[in-house]
Amino acid sequence: MPLVKTPKASFAQKLKRFFFVDLIKGMGLTLKYNLGAIIDKDAVAGKGIYTEQYPKVRPDVAPRFHGAPRLNMDPETHDTLCIACNLCAIACPEDCIDVIAMDVEIVVAGKPRRKKVLDEFIFDTSRCMFCALCQEACPTSCLELTQDFELATYSRAGFVWNREMLEQGRETVKYTS
Amino acid sequence: MLLLAPVDVLNDLLLRFFSDETVKYFIWPLIQIGLVVTLVALWVAYATYLERKISAFIQARLGPMRVGPWGLLQPIADGLKLLTKEDFIPEKADRWIFFFAPYIAVASAFIVFSVIPFGPDWAVIADVNIGLLLVLAVSSVGVLALILAGWSSNSKYALLGGLRSSAQMVSYEVAMGLSLIGALMFARTLSLSGIVGAQGSDSIWYILYQPAGFLMFLISGIAENNRAPFDLPEAESELVAGFHTEYSGMRWSLFFMAEYAAMVVVTAVATTVYLGGWYFPFVYRLEESGYHNLYVLVSVLVFLVKASIILYIYFWLRWTLPRFRYDQLMDIGWKWLIPSALINIVLSAFAVFVLQALNGWRGIQTIEGLDRGMNLTATGKGIMIAFGLAGLFITGVLLARINWRSRDFNLKTQRRNIRLVNVPKGKPARA
Amino acid sequence: MHQVEIATTQETLLDSPEMVLNMGPQHPSTHGVLRVVLRLDGETVIDLDCDIGYLHRGMEKIAENRMYTMIAPYWDRLDYIAAVSNGLVWVETVEQMMGLDVPPRAHYLRTILTELNRIASHLLWLATHALDIGAITVLLWALREREEILKIFERQFGARLTCHAWRVGGMPNDAYDDFHKDVKQFVNNFPKRIDEYETVLSENRIWLSRTVGIGVIAAEDAIAIGLSGPALRGSGVAWDVRKSRPYAAYADMDFDIPLGENGDTYDRYLVRLEEMRQSRRIVDQALENLPDGPVNAKLPKIVKPPVGDYYHSIEGPKGEIGCYIVSDGTAQPWRVRVRPPSFVNLQALRQMCIGHLVADVVAIIGTLDIVLGEIDR
């Protein structure tokens, strides 16, 4: 074992080591924490204690959190905001978005015109890495990553979200006890 | 007097069905054993809860909170979970030994409780001649469980853990036994109740006479129980789980129980020998006023409180200190604890000699009597306490001198020689 | 990947002076899926071999099939403990290839957030290192402070671990409203916390005896192996990319480089602790001088760097993390190569471990601060 240089100890240092000051200081700190947690009346409520009692108390996630995807709808007409431009699918590094559009004939100013309308929107959350590139690519702020983070399902198929799920959102899981 | 009359009523009831001798020698001990085993098992279960809570509070966490109020039912839930888990036996394990090792561990830990004096009179199962020797002997059998478990699992980590633990426990047993001898010189008996009685009649705790012995006993006890900072046999960061790597479910929980029970044993012995056991000033007034059973109960309570304080030290140390390395552990055992225990024996013997000499030659009254341990007068006590403190210091200095060459654990300085340099920007530098 | 020869005959402990012990890939203290094959004499290590690749995901190959903007989230997965720094090296390399001018506010924010990430990474290192040596309480204390940083990350980037923090040309969002307050609060509280770790560890004789003189590597060897980061500075070499090739806003910052003397585990421990203090100092400075303005440069619709190759490196928490990109002028890189600090640092393991005990191997793996995601890529 190679040796390392250690400077010569001063008498005070030796004395400190002799009386185990180093260990006692550490022990004192842990004792302080322990007593603090016991004496502090608010300890259990969460002050000074950093535990999150997750299923019991849902944590507040930040407004910018990238969670479960959602397709936003116009709050008044309840029409989808999606214009089926496919930009999100292009921007996605993981290719987990499929935008299926259909052509509809509509009449604009008396002239019949063809317009691309969203038919189905497939979002594979099992492959998504929540990088939010799709959200940034969306020109109409339709596709949004929400703050819902409980995405577990019992089957692999459950990870593939269709348009209905994306628009309605999933039911938030409720935990008892 | 009427308080706790049921005990007497039960005694009368039993006497109606059985002969006097059967009741005295057979039925009451059985009842006591049942009570003690139940209580100790409960205490062990809640020691795990306490440990988890204490560690949580030290670490700014909450600990178990889900099962019952403040997680109070957690130990029971854990026990149920462990009971229902698969009892896995590796294919190439030695089945029989793998089966029996946990039982040896639990048995060796629980048998010791038969001689622990939890209190006066009926609060102790058996008061045997060789109480302290029996404690040491039976708890030394616990090593077998560990080494057999490690060997029979047929796994390298388990074997290494088993070998480590056997080496560790065998070496620390020596220090543990030797450190108790100083206190025995004052108690003059091996019976644990006798030791408590000696301290009670002298109205002193032997920790005052023997601070060095107490420290050594505590350290070697912690090492003997494989608890941090000496938890080498099951160091999870090195040996995965040591000797119980391959154990699961019930058998694993038996090992767990054995560990905690052994901890309670060490705390109980430390309390008995050094902290006066169930003796506490002024509690005997209860006996004088005739509340015998209440007196016993309060004594038991005193004992439990004292033991709990030492148990807290266990938890406290575990959650503060890092772990030793294997060679350092052996160093501490052989180069520090055993020599210091020997020095302590010599110093205590010298102190006793000085006391006797003062009593005999100089005519200073130091010894009151020798019937229940060594009863000292106030002068004698003062001299003894001074000797105890001096012993602590002398032991430390002597050991520091003996081991000054030892690189691992000497009085090394704090080394804080890192430099801070502010290198000019844009220029790779070599300092 | 090489195969490790393991004796197959049933040997007893005495038959062969050497015992082969497989540490990992499932072992609590190899920090992931690292497999270390130890050759032991009793408990002394006489030789060891690392077997890596259990976490290989083909990052560099994936990068060849993605557009420049899409690759950044993958880079977070290299060293997932220091996702912010990793993201920075990618976007800065692309920016330098494109010759983009990133606004100063973005530079300053990048400095603050990467330094916070450095603190977070060092805290996790401290936590696991202390855990390996057996001080469990420090683990949770350190994670508590890391939680504060991760909360800032979550508010700023929308994710805690793999943040996808940067975009080519700047940042996805400006700093959130309470950013200044949160960071300031952290900066003010943090020195007290480091003092607490030091109280428990720095002078503790058990900690000293477990770390002093363990895993010593001399400055010459460290340079020869190519170590970087605290592992190199612990041996006394003043090499820090933040100083030698300043990027982001580091040129405006005033900070010191801590240097060890003996190159042992304890020195590296002290160096990392001091680095946390210096990082805090940088964060403080950058926060004081945070300029106003936009956070994004003007960016073409499709990022298409000119033909050529480019190497850029930054000082990650683990060491110098570099990125080498060969562009053929299309929207996808032709070849990407990462210089992973953990991978290079791991190479010192053998030299450091030989002659030590098994327990020291654990401590040395801890002190190297490796992340397997980066080693296997």
Place this chain on the structure above:
Amino acid sequence: MLNFFIPILAFLFQEQSWLMRAADAAKRPDLSKFLVIGALLFIIGVAGVLTRRNIIVIFMSIELILNAANLNFIAFSRYLQDNGSANAVAGQLFAVFVIVVAAAEAAIGLGIVIALYRNKETIWVDEIDLLKW
């Protein structure tokens, strides 16, 4: 059939029969029983030493022999104590020394086993047949 056994049983359980005397003696084990147990242990130990090939088991058999001796020491010590001998605990003292010797013997013996195993790579006594190597 029963008629055949009854005389035999009657013979066996008559007042002063060999069996009854044995049963009576078994109810009150005295010194001789201790000595017999000790002798049996001793003989089992001797048989182990003579027949086993594994040197470690041979060592264990030696421990058995020493224990048999200890048992005799203790039994005689108790016997003397009951008969009011002057130095009644001499047997116990001897037992202490025997245990000490056994411990020393085990340490040295096992050291020899390890050294032997290193050189000869065997623990079978019939393969350790050289006087010098």
Place this chain on the structure above:
Amino acid sequence: MVLSGYEALFFWIFALAAIFAALLTVMARNAVHSALFLISSLVSVAALFVLSGAEFIAGVQILVYVGGVMVLFLFVIMLVNVGAEEMGREEIFNKQKQVTASLIFCLLLVGGVLYAVSQGYPALQAAQTNKRTPEKMAADQAERDRSLAVGATGTSRITADTELVGGSLYRYASLPFEIASVLLLVAIIGSVMLARTLKQEVSADDVDPETLQEELALDPELAKLEPRVE
């Protein structure tokens, strides 16, 4: 000395246990099982010690044998793994002739010892000066017990036996005691020396130069082991 009542019952239980465990020790195929049976035999013998009033020796027996010596045995068994024996590939007993011869010898020994005991015991009883009936002896014993201090539970007496043993050990047997301690010291040092490998000796710079030269020819690796310097 006559045991009666529960004591007699326990005597037979432990005696039979000791003998069966001893038999199994000798006959077990696996050395670890052998050691375990030996441990049970030793514990049973310790119980017999307790029955004959030598608690101290019983405690020492368990402490030293079970806690120390047998752990050492297990240690060595695990070091020299006896796999072949376990698998039944190797014969555990010696060759037939030797086994037969030794068994015959043992039988003779059994006969001889039993004869000696049965002949010698009546003579011992006859030589007894103060002839007492077992009942009288038990009464005497009870009388003596009554003079002793009562244990905490009131069910046991704190005898002075251990004190007596200690006193004799340090007064009458102090020289043998010292010799025994020296013997132990020698045993410790001896076993340490015996178990050292050449490598360890070389690294401690503890080898005769000539021997070292010879060994170097066999194993050139040794030259690399520098004597360790503090």
